[in-house]
Amino acid sequence: MLDTPKGNRLHIALFGRRNAGKSSLINALTNQELAVVSSIPGTTTDPVFKSMEILPLGPVVLIDTAGIDDTGELGALRVKKTLEVLRKTDLAILVLDPEHGVGDYELELKARLAEAKIPVVAVLNKIDVDGRTRLADLEQALGQKILPVSAKTRQGIEELKRELIKAAPSDFEAPYLVGDLVEPGDLAVLVVPIDTAAPKGRLILPQVQVLRDLLDHNAMGLVVKEKELTDALAKIPRPKIVITDSQVFSKVAAATPREVWMTSFSILMARYKGDLLELVRGAKAIKHLKPGDRVLIAEACTHHRQPEDIGKVQIPRWLRQQVGGELDFQWVSGGGFPEDLSPYRLIVHCGACMINRREMLYRIQAAKAAGVPIVNYGVFLAYVHGILDRALEPFPAAKMVWEEGSSR
Numbered sequence: 157m158l159d160t161p162k163g164n165r166l167h168i169a170l171f172g173r174r175n176a177g178k179s180s181l182i183n184a185l186t187n188q189e190l191a192v193v194s195s196i197p198g199t200t201t202d203p204v205f206k207s208m209e210i211l212p213l214g215p216v217v218l219i220d221t222a223g224i225d226d227t228g229e230l231g232a233l234r235v236k237k238t239l240e241v242l243r244k245t246d247l248a249i250l251v252l253d254p255e256h257g258v259g260d261y262e263l264e265l266k267a268r269l270a271e272a273k274i275p276v277v278a279v280l281n282k283i284d285v286d287g288r289t290r291l292a293d294l295e296q297a298l299g300q301k302i303l304p305v306s307a308k309t310r311q312g313i314e315e316l317k318r319e320l321i322k323a324a325p326s327d328f329e330a331p332y333l334v335g336d337l338v339e340p341g342d343l344a345v346l347v348v349p350i351d352t353a354a355p356k357g358r359l360i361l362p363q364v365q366v367l368r369d370l371l372d373h374n375a376m377g378l379v380v381k382e383k384e385l386t387d388a389l390a391k392i393p394r395p396k397i398v399i400t401d402s403q404v405f406s407k408v409a410a411a412t413p414r415e416v417w418m419t420s421f422s423i424l425m426a427r428y429k430g431d432l433l434e435l436v437r438g439a440k441a442i443k444h445l446k447p448g449d450r451v452l453i454a455e456a457c458t459h460h461r462q463p464e465d466i467g468k469v470q471i472p473r474w475l476r477q478q479v480g481g482e483l484d485f486q487w488v489s490g491g492g493f494p495e496d497l498s499p500y501r502l503i504v505h506c507g508a509c510m511i512n513r514r515e516m517l518y519r520i521q522a523a524k525a526a527g528v529p530i531v532n533y534g535v536f537l538a539y540v541h542g543i544l545d546r547a548l549e550p551f552p553a554a555k556m557v558w559e560e561g562s563s564r
Contacts, residue, residue, distance in 0.1 A: 422534020447481025
């Protein structure tokens with residue numbers, strides 16, 4: 157709870173050939189021995205994620221990847237894992253070494269990064285060994301500026317940090333979670349159920365983030381359980397907005413005056429981490445499901461399943477009720493997300509609090525490219541409770557998408 161969540165950190169991935177010095181460069185950037193370093197090519201196998209503070213960049217996740225030139229059957233799998241990192245990369249460091257320079261591997265990777273619209277900082281490592289004699293030729297071959305560095309002697313590391321600051325995308329996360337919906341002095345009521353699924357002794361991440369964003373924008377937050385909401389509303393001035401856990405949507409909607417905005421933490425996360433308009437379009441597709449259709453339920457984190465787990469039990473039950481029959485459910489969790497989405501008729505995704513915005517936007521875009529509707533938990537739950545139109549009132553563009561041709 158004291159650290160910046162991983163999903164809110166700038167994700168910087170290092171790419172390059174085996175033994176180019178990617179792990180050594182991570183150690184130099186952080187001034188710590190975080191990554192295992194060896195002269196043996198292929199030491200790094202699966203991508204390694206390190207949450208760190210790099211001043212003056214701030215909180216980041218550094219991703220160490222396997223060499224893009226790895227060979228053999230296992231090597232091909234490692235390269236595949238490396239390329240999958242592109243889904244969550246906000247900023248890339250392309251590490252060159254004097255021995256290989258710029259070749260097909262580097263040019264193909266640069267093309268992939270350009271296609272994904274990921275900014276790239278290129279470095280020539282090991283200049284303590286080979287110097288800068290080939291720098292101009294390498295820059296011409298790569299088609300961009302290359303910074304000379306030495307992870308061993310730390311030469312050029314401070315210049316690299318400055319270049320990362322300049323290249324870092326300003327929109328790697330949405331600017332506001334709730335701050336643009338309130339004015340200084342406004343009151344927001346946060347409805348937080350405490351049940352068997354709630355982590356003992358703390359609030360869940362989206363609830364903490366919403367409360368912090370309210371404070372950052374000089375607004376006030378009152379936290380209550382759903383049973384105390386009616387009593388709380390009778391004792392306080394009219395709030396600007398009521399934000400609830402989506403599992404108690406119906407109770408909160410009934411207790412909240414109609415003139416007060418009401419939405420959920422998960423809908424706020426849908427806008428903050430992804431594309432709310434596309435997720436609302438996904439909700440409109442639910443009524444077209446038929447018995448036997450295949451549905452993917454995707455959660456970005458792993459957690460201990462509760463008896464009434466929302467992803468494993470509640471959402472499947474509501475969907476069966478919607479279609480009036482059995483559906484073919486499949487589940488993925490953590491970093492896994494299918495490459496082939498074509499078999500699915502619907503994807504129901506969690507709030508994405510544990511992944512970064514680029515990863516969630518990738519998943520939404522992949523679903524859109526496959527022609528598969530995607531909706532997140534909050535939007536879905538508002539839909540099945542018949543109150544999505546009300547939950548979207550703070551977001552006029554999303555409400556317009558919902559109302560276009562909607563019969564609900």
